[in-house]
């Protein structure tokens with residue numbers, strides 16, 4: 001049965017590490033406040049990623065190392081990160097947070113059960129929209145990149161799970177579920193590969209707070225502000241607004257007709273001076 005066009009959406013976000021969620025957090029916040037439901041899944045607990053404080057201690061002579069940092073177990077570090085992810089998600093109105101805890105480095109062929117676990121998440125959530133990481137493996141000058149990473153492997157695992165969930169299975173007899181639209185986080189792409197941007201200018205401060213909350217990764221407030229200025233700020237620059245999050249469509253969309261977004265009409269009509277003020281936040285969108 002076809003559901004109504006203005007129904008609320010169920011959105012599933014699947015990333016490799018807790019911090020990866022932040023790259024689409026503003027967009028999720030916009031959807032959550034407009035009544036859509038958002039489920040965030042981190043395939044690993046990120047315990048082996050960005051432990052910058054441990055790195056800082058381990059490069060010191062043994063007698064100078066901070067025992068509090070050195071003695072933190074991997075499990076404690078993972079739990080801290082999971083808690084940070086829950087706090088960050090709460091900033092954006094997202095309460096359904098699931099850390100699956102598959103080991104790192106995450107490789108689908110070594111942990112094929114991850115595909116079935118993700119398929120079961122799809123059956124549980126039955127999302128209309130999937131937001132995940134870039135499944136394509138490429139590198140400089142278009143050369144193939146042999147060393148895969150947790151991000152691309154996570155994308156491969158969830159895309160396999162999407163196929164499984166949509167295929168009738170005589171054994172499980174579960175109602176098949178197809179996801180209507182899949183988008184990849186633009187942060188993993190080059191600017192000219194982005195299909196569209198979501199204006200998150202009103203969510204910029206929350207994006208900064210999210211970076212600060214990831215203390216397990218050694219983030220400080222000056223770092224957090226710098227990161228959002230050059231990350232979401234650069235995407236905003238390309239999009240012609242203050243701050244933005246870019247996305248790449250998994251497939252072209254079928255539309256009833258061509259629609260020109262309000263933002264493009266406004267940009268075409270406004271003066272150069274007003275445009276500068278809009279990017280700098282001196283002029284608010286109406």
Ligand SMILES: [Zn+2]
Nearest residue numbers: 016017020151
């Ligand atoms: Zn990551």
